[in-house]
Amino acid sequence: MGKLGDMANKAKEMAKAHPDQADKGVDGVERMVDERTGDKYDAQTDKAADAVHRSYGGGGEVTDR
Incomplete structure (x- = not known):
């Protein structure tokens, strides 16, 4: 597998080991995108985050936003 695939697998394993921290990161990115786009793509960012x-x-x- 290429370097990008290896990095993605490592990130996934780290997220599995620390799901609470990963949740905060994913939700933070979703919130940032929503803010920068004026919630124009809210449905898409919700689906992607899920x-x-x-x-x-x-x-x-x-819940601690």
Whole structure:
């Protein structure tokens, strides 16, 4: 596998080991994109964040925003 694939696999394993921290990161990125786009793509960012959460077994929404 190429370097990018190796990095993606390492990131996924790290997220599985620390799902709470990964959830905060994913939710932070989603929030940043929503803010910068004026929530224009809110449905798409929600769907993408949900897919990322599922990829490592994350819990979803972090309540301390």
